[in-house]
Amino acid sequence: MVDRDRLFRDLLKNFFLEFVDLFFPKIAVAIDPKSIRFLEDEASPKPQEQGENAPAPPKEGASSNVLVQVRLRGQESCFWVHLENSSETTIKLERRIFHTFARLDEKYNLPIYPIILQSTESSQRLETNGYRVEFVDRKVLDFSFVAIQLHRLNWRDFLQRRNPVAAALMPTMNVQTFDRPVVKAECLRLLTNLRLDAKKVKVISQFIEAFLHLNATEEQVLQTEMERMGLLERERITNLLTSTTQANQQQGAEREALSLVFRLLKRRIGDLNPDLEAQVRSLPVNQVEDLGEALLDFNHEDDLKNWLRGNTT
Secondary structure: OOOHHHHHHHHHHHHHHHHHHHHOHHHHOOEOHHHOEEEEOOOOOOOOOOOOOOOOOOOOOOEEEEEEEEEEOOEEEEEEEEEEOOOOOHHHHHHHHHHHHHHHHHHHOOOEEEEEEEOOOOOOOOOOOEEEEEOOOOEEEEEEOEEEEHHHOEHHHHOOOOOHHHHHHHHHOEOOHHHHHHHHHHHHHHHHHOOOOHHHHHHHHHHHHHHOOOOHHHHHHHHHHHHOOOHHHHHHHHHHHHHHHHHHHHHHHHHHHHHHHHHHHHHHHOOOOHHHHHHHHOOOHHHHHHHHHHHHHOOOHHHHHHHHHHHOO
């Protein structure tokens, strides 16, 4: 199963300034590109206070966060991008967003620009883009944020934007079923014309494939769309699709090898503690293969620890 939250985080880490430029061009020009620093991947909410009317915590995996420190017109500031997939009611969502914002404000003591990025149709529609507390005689709280509801955007509005984030996000927008092959063709055309390095091309191509994985009939339509392009564009896209397919196959093989190693380790020495599991997951593929052979002689957890000490730096 594709980890879509990870795809969004990788996209923002590699193209944060381009993301801001796509949706907030007036702010993008005020950011010092050299000042961009990612503070944390997860601004995980703390447990809610107990009480009869306390909102229930969101389900695990319902949201993800990226916090970025920048200099904005010479002032140290933060951007908080919150990826939201929750289906809870709007008022609970807005209140939870405010609570997380308040914790970040307390922790970092910097001006924070809050951006809520909704990526699925199941997400609640945000009508007010804020959380407010009012009484008869006064307004106690008026907190606002920016909500980008991707599934409500028209992908055609982004066709002419020479921006790598546009190429990645168009598949997440309002795409009719019959338009899926066309959108993929246009995203790939834009991606190949941007002339990015291989690492950044991989980030976007994985994003496109995850959100626009075509069936056999749609693949035929995609090929028809590519035939309408110029020879050079068509060749670039074909090479990109070939390399993406090979990369996906390689990643699949690596995941399968790692899964097999974990199954064998469980048989030999039982469940691993989180630290050991993390060490094994961080091994390059050649060492995973070496471990797969060595573990046949393991009888205790210490055997794995000794192997890791002797084979990793």
